[in-house]
Amino acid sequence: METVLEIEDLKKYYGRQGNQTKALDGITLQVMEGEFLGIMGSSGSGKSTLLNCIATVIEPSSGKIMMKGTEIHSLKGKKLAAYRGREIGYLFQNFELIDNLTGRENIMLPMSLHNVSDKESSKRLSRLASYLEITDVLDKFPSQMSGGQKQRVAAARALIMDPGIILADEPTGALDSRNAKTLMKKLAGLNQDENATILMVTHDSNAASYCKRILFIQDGRIFHELRRDTPDETQQEFYDRILKVMSQLGGGSANVL
Template structure:
């Protein structure tokens, strides 16, 4: 498979000398095109820092982030804006929708920022809204939507520019179990049917079971890796294997954030 993202010896430290925290301590891995990769670990393990470094929200202290062999840290100006807008799509835990805009307007924000053809954007919106089952809330404001609807609108916004990779930060964190399952089924479908590449940070074992591969992070490094044996291994069987690793990481799911 084709490599989309390479993380090489990535480091991010907070504080100095004795009080220094090594959020990322030289972590390395690759993300392949069409992969659904999960990142799990105990609280403070560095997984959110990792996602923020990839999204260029946080600047690493060392190492490399390469998207299709291009050094992300070197991007500036228009190239950086293109990376943030078109190369990656970011799905937040708390939706981050603008309250004064309708669902449709929220989804179309990236298109207006990047001067995408209106005809093309409308077609893309119709396709995503149908797949994510949000057609009926496009003209509603976030205050009129359920949590699940908000997150699926946010997912459409992250996908509207057809990015090379989706970064999902605890996407089920603010959802009940039913809406979480619906969202993960849609994300799994996007991965399997549309070939979307997804990198997801999660503490939710059930959400993680939809992934094809999971990296467990501890003390800023990869502690363990699991791959789902598709098609022989069911999602429930993979879920049980995830639970076993989580127990090793910190004694149970309540410690794996």
């Protein structure tokens, strides 16, 4: 199995020596092709900072981020634009749809920016819209959609370029429990059926239970790792194990199962 993303001793410090905040303090991890990896931790643990470094929104203080063997922070100009547009698909907590574009236009925007043919664009749109059950809102504007529909449209936009990895930042954060469950089932299905590689930051144990592996971050460091014992372990059993680690994370205990 191919390594899609490799992170080595990643650090991001804010402030000056003596008064530093260590948002990331030496993170090392790998994401394999077809993996559904969750990143969990309390608020301020460094989860979103990690995602933003991978997305090249934030420049790390030190360390390496390799995407399919290429050091991403050495990319400039067109190569950087191609990385952001083609290699990563970003799914935001608050949808980030453009209000004056229809669902179809929002989803197709990355395709037009990167000069993908109309034929190929239409084929991908049709497949994703059908799978995500958003065919009926393609010609609606975001203001005419429910929260769940907006997030599934946003998911289609993140997936439309068939990126090397999908970065999902608290994707269920703005959804009620029913829509959150629908979205997570769809993401898990894409991972299972399409071999989509997903890295998801979440504080929601329910959402995390759809992952295959979870890394728990505390104070900018990896604190613990859980792997779902598929196919023997049920989602409920994995959820229970996640809750146990989260409760001990809060207490600062390193003695977790």
